[in-house]
Amino acid sequence: MGHDLAYLEDTELIGNFLNGDINSFNRLVLRWQKRLYNFSYRYLTDEEQAKEVVQLALIKAYKNLKKLKNRERFSSWIFQITVNLCKDNLKQNSRKRHTELSDEVIQNEGEHLYSSNGITDRNNPMDILNQQDLGNIIKRTLTRLPEEQRIVIIMKEYEGFKFAEIAEMLNVPINTVKSRMYYGLTQMQKILKKLNIDREVIFNEV
Amino acid sequence: MKCDKKQSELLDYYYDELNEASRKQFELHLAKCEECETVLEELKLTSATLRKWEVPDPKLNMVFVAEKAAWTEKIKDIIHAIFPEKLHPAKSVAYGFAAVFIMFSFTNFEANYDADTGSFGISTSVFGKKTGGANEELLLEQLQLSQNLIDVIVQNRLDEQDMRQRDDFNQLVSAIIMEMDNRDYLVRQDLERVGYSLQAFYEINDRRFEDVKDIVYQDVMLALQTVEIKK
Known part of the structure; x- marks a missing residue:
């Protein structure tokens, strides 16, 4: 057309x-x-x-x-x-979401992520993780973050907006946006480490 | 990280939001500062991880039809949309089909097909008893009518292959009609379906419907005449 x-x-x-x-x-x-x-x-x-x-x-x-x-x-x-x-x-x-995400320690969440993806040997995730599993793990890990951090990460990483644009859209100062981004990524990184998702898993997955 | 300023700069650096001078300056700092280098490496890894999450294709296909509004304005708009000064033929056909749907979605047209003569007429009952209220029922009826109308157009004008496409199209429209029971007009699924069928229809038939635009034009004119007489 x-x-x-x-x-x-x-x-x-x-x-x-x-x-x-x-x-x-x-x-x-x-x-x-x-x-x-x-x-x-x-x-x-x-x-x-x-x-x-x-x-x-x-x-x-x-x-x-x-x-x-x-x-x-x-x-x-x-x-x-x-x-x-x-x-x-x-x-x-x-209300629905709160009950879904009732607080567990990151460690427990980690175990849960593995078992829910059918992964039993967490010392060798490379053999088992495929693209979709990895996607699910990232998705679930992101939902563990506070909403305000999560939204900034999504707008930056996936939509590629500039920090100034994000600040304007969310109506918060640009430095707030950046610190949310920073703490969000740091959190993310900690969770991923607990899950043994490291360089090898990310770049060599089957 | 100890230094907030560095934290902010690090993000700007990684996401390429520093100007040339600041970037060079930061690179100098990076070469000396082990902490920043480590943090940057971790940032890169986390970012690369995040990007591994791909969203499955939702197969969206939304199409908008004109909303209910003063019908005289709308008819003017349609004519303008179908026939701006000079229009590419393929484009005008697309407009024509869109117009059929737009027309049916805001006034009460009646399409009558005369099987003996192979002709069809179209009349409007904007001022008739059906105006206002009962949107759902109306739309169901309108979709049914537009289905008939396209049926007739295709039947009169096209060869066998087009007949098969007409049947596909009709099936889609029937599906919409069946599923629209007890639902509001602007339900996403309906928009999607109308969108799919409309688009599929004129994409398949690209550039082959040139004479259809005349029919649509005549219909609109006829409708306008009818309306004026009623006035």
Whole structure:
């Protein structure tokens, strides 16, 4: 569909849409849905919830795009909408999540991660870990972090925003963003060490 | 880490957010400071680990149709969308099909197919008793009608292969209609399905529907006439 639309910049598509061309908006949707979903999924770790959030974010964008003053900033604008919706979603489901994550020591969590991935010999994880296991372990490890650290890590590592952009989207000072990033990564690193996930496992996995 | 400033700089360095001068300066520091070097190595490893987490493809395909609004405005928009001054043929076909859906999603059209003459007509009942309320029921009906309409268009215009595609398309639309019972209009799954079927349909038939745009155009004009008479 609309071959020509594929070559337009986001700003041009926004212009077309505001002039009444719904297909330009659909092109924006095609362009952004996957990225917004990946972000929401990593943050909420639930496929259905993430899809729900993406849909809500896009509907919000559809309704409010005319209020966006600087079209160059569409990327952070749509992400900000998505972040807020993710937060609302977490609040709504907070009771459920709290019980799921009732506090264990990292060590125990480590054992649990291994057993839940069918890994029994934790001294030789290399033989057993495949890409998907590793993905699951990272996912579960990330959910152990405080939410404010987790979101910064996700926005930085997976979405590649600059610290200044993250600060603006989350409405906190840039130094706060950086220290959350730093402590989040340090925590992450400690957990991974407990799990014997080291250089070898990361770079040589089968 | 002892020094907060270094901690912040280290992050900036690793994520390439330092300017040229600061970067060089930091590299000099790095060569001398064992602690920073260790921390940087660990940072790299953690970061590399994180990047091993890939999200499975959700196969999203959302498509938006115009929301309910003043119908006169919408019809103007549709005509504008289908026929801007000069439009690539393939593009106008895409617009045409989008317009069929948009039209059916906000006013009450009725498509009548006359089997004897092989022609079909389209009329509108915007001011009829169906306006307002009962959105769900309306949309179900509208989707059913759009299904019929495309059925007719394809039947009249296309060869066997297109008939098969028409059938696929119809199956998809039927699935939507069946599953839409008792649900709101803007349910994601519905949008996705409409999106899939619409897109699949005109991607498969790229550039082969040139005459369809005339039909859509005539329909819109006819609809406009009907509306004006009722006014």
